[in-house]
Amino acid sequence: MASVFIVNLIFNILVSVSVISSALTCSDKIFSPDRLFSSCTDLPYLEAHLHWNYIPSLRKVSIAYRATQIPEGWIAWGINPTGIGMVGSQALVAFRNANGTMTAYPTSITSYNPAMLPALLSFQVSNISAEYNNNEMIIYAIVGPLENGTIVNHTWQSGSSVSSNIPQIHSTSSPHLQSMGKIDFQSA
Ligand SMILES: *[C@@H]1O[C@H](CO)[C@@H](O)[C@H](O)[C@H]1NC(C)=O
Ligand SMILES: *[C@@H]1O[C@H](CO)[C@@H](O)[C@H](O)[C@H]1NC(C)=O
Numbered sequence: 377m378a379s380v381f382i383v384n385l386i387f388n389i390l391v392s393v394s395v396i397s398s399a400l401t402c403s404d405k406i407f408s409p410d411r412l413f414s415s416c417t418d419l420p421y422l423e424a425h426l427h428w429n430y431i432p433s434l435r436k437v438s439i440a441y442r443a444t445q446i447p448e449g450w451i452a453w454g455i456n457p458t459g460i461g462m463v464g465s466q467a468l469v470a471f472r473n474a475n476g477t478m479t480a481y482p483t484s485i486t487s488y489n490p491a492m493l494p495a496l497l498s499f500q501v502s503n504i505s506a507e508y509n510n511n512e513m514i515i516y517a518i519v520g521p522l523e524n525g526t527i528v529n530h531t532w533q534s535g536s537s538v539s540s541n542i543p544q545i546h547s548t549s550s551p552h553l554q555s556m557g558k559i560d561f562q563s564a
């Protein structure tokens with residue numbers, strides 16, 4: 377009896393460990409000490425996580441958007457200040473250049489077939505950078521002032537290919553069409 381119990385116990389532990397290791401969460405990411413993020417949410421689609429730190433005195437939010445991705449792919453995160461979903465989003469995109477370095481820049485999603493080229497956004501964004509580590513791409517940026525308040529509609533996306541340094545169209549499978557939501561940067 378006891379040995380059956382122990383075998384079961386070990387099996388259960390192995391199952392939980394494999395579940396934990398296959399689904400990354402907010403707490404799995406340890407940032408370097410100069411990156412301070414007091415809040416985080418595990419986003420419900422595309423293996424993505426949004427870390428942030430809201431700075432009330434500046435009404436700016438420092439963000440780190442991270443998502444599981446292959447080296448050839450791209451990730452994007454944005455705020456849609458005028459509606460909901462993809463079109464109208466003021467986004468940040470990141471991917472690996474042909475030369476192997478990560479690049480990240482702001483881009484405005486003006487249609488369902490956007491150029492995905494660098495563009496000015498309808499709000500300020502600064503200190504944009506990107507990393508690729510442990511099968512995850514990360515975009516860092518400082519967004520704001522958030523002149524319309526701390527509650528925003530946001531959207532996130534990923535695609536599996538980049539051609540001539542232009543992110544290519546993403547899949548239209550369900551998670552890629554549902555990856556949007558509302559967030560309050562002032563919440564804990
Ligand atoms: C944000 O999305 C909600 C639906 O979740 C919508 O009612 C609201 O109008 C959107 N906000 C803006 C600024 O369009
Ligand atoms: C890599 O390519 C990007 C985009 O063309 C360029 O901005 C960057 O300077 C290049 N980096 C190196 C190390 O060549």
Ligand SMILES: *[C@@H]1O[C@H](CO)[C@@H](O)[C@H](O)[C@H]1NC(C)=O
Nearest residue numbers: 410411438502503504517518
């Ligand atoms: C943003 O970048 C500027 C210029 O490089 C730098 O002085 C500032 O410390 C950065 N801000 C943060 C919060 O990292």
Ligand SMILES: *[C@@H]1O[C@H](CO)[C@@H](O)[C@H](O)[C@H]1NC(C)=O
Nearest residue numbers: 457458498499521522523524
């Ligand atoms: C605030 O609203 C204006 C007008 O809709 C929009 O252009 C701007 O991008 C919004 N700013 C933010 C930070 O959402």
